[in-house]
Amino acid sequence: MNHIENKSRIDPELRDEMAKQNIFITSLDFIYNWGRRSSVWPMQFGLACCAIEMIAAAAARYDIARFGAELFRASPRQADLMIVAGTVTKKMTPNVVRLYNQMAEPKYVLAMGACAISGGPFIDGYNVLRGIDRFIPVDVYVPGCPPRPEALLYGLMELQKKIDSQTFTKAEWYQKGLKREFPVPELGPNGLIPKFNPEIWQPREQDARKTRYGQTVLTGKKQKAPRLEPVAVPPPPAA
């Protein structure tokens, strides 16, 4: 990722000189982004095992509070960041999308773990969404199963870099006609309707899984049923 560094264009010597006189100068962009980056409030919700690792990141040993992100808000209205921590089942997807829609701008999404990114170990599951980025835009992907708390913290630092690179004057959430609410999918007879939102995500032209394993996604599975009883061996014919 290329980021614009959040650097003030003010001469540091001049700034220090003025600070001695109790005059502090800064640029609006710098202080605006500094304030946002230093208090990213995540939303308090976890979906599966990854959530445990997120909790560990919030607890004393890893202490996400060092990055100003310790206030896990119980309401999407007060949160800046949605950490999608865990397996998103199809049944849960409408709720996740709805929570995203309810968040106030500016909002960010961090997909934590293989499951939230792509379905992970459950990619072939009948009830697992293959990545939350099918329905909502994701800013940072933190791979791992589960990612260690350090990885989550690194993801948060990457997000802080992204926040820093945004300029106040061009911020998309101050533009007219910004559409960052996405239609909430419905539960259909075979899965979700729709299967994905083409405005946000589209399948790759070349699907590596399909080229490698063929159309049958489940290789070797479900093909045969085991036999419980030993097959009766016919007695050897009398000599």
Added chain:
Amino acid sequence: MDTQISEVKTQLETGLPDVKLRTIGNSILLENPEDLVRAAFFLKEAPAFRLDYLSSITAADYLDYLESVYHLYSMEKKTGPIVLRVRVKREAPRVPSLVPVYRSADLQEREAYDTFGIVYEGHPDLRRLFLWEGFEGYPLRKDYRQEDTDVLEIADIEWLEKHGVNVPEKFKTQARELAAAGKRALSEKPAQPRN
């Protein structure tokens, strides 16, 4: 075959002489599913076993038949598990419910109903548990065909357009072709029975 199973088998045979059963490995197969409640009640009450705890109900699809498997333990005697099996036809799988005997059967029977479609007769509230009402089919059966989640179908296109989403033309053509061929977008092959 371990001793406890053979003991259970002999006791069942003497206590309920009209229940037909045989052993498979370390488990007991009741030939007639209708006998299940009687057998379970007998094992729960029999002073020699006191199998008072039903720890799990699972189901399995053997393609020729469906099976419902019960693991019974005794909290009092600290023994178990005793495994009971019943087999039912795939077309009309009906097994009597064990809820009247073991309260813990409730959610587990709902789970087996949800994923295998085994109907537990006499269950007080047989609904889908993990999946939602309106889901079609039973996904853990070996002939269940999962949808291909990378291909949009007509229903998806209609839904998206209703909600004001721009759908690229290539998805529309793909969906129309599928619908014209009368096909669904499926991602896996069904299992074949062993012959």
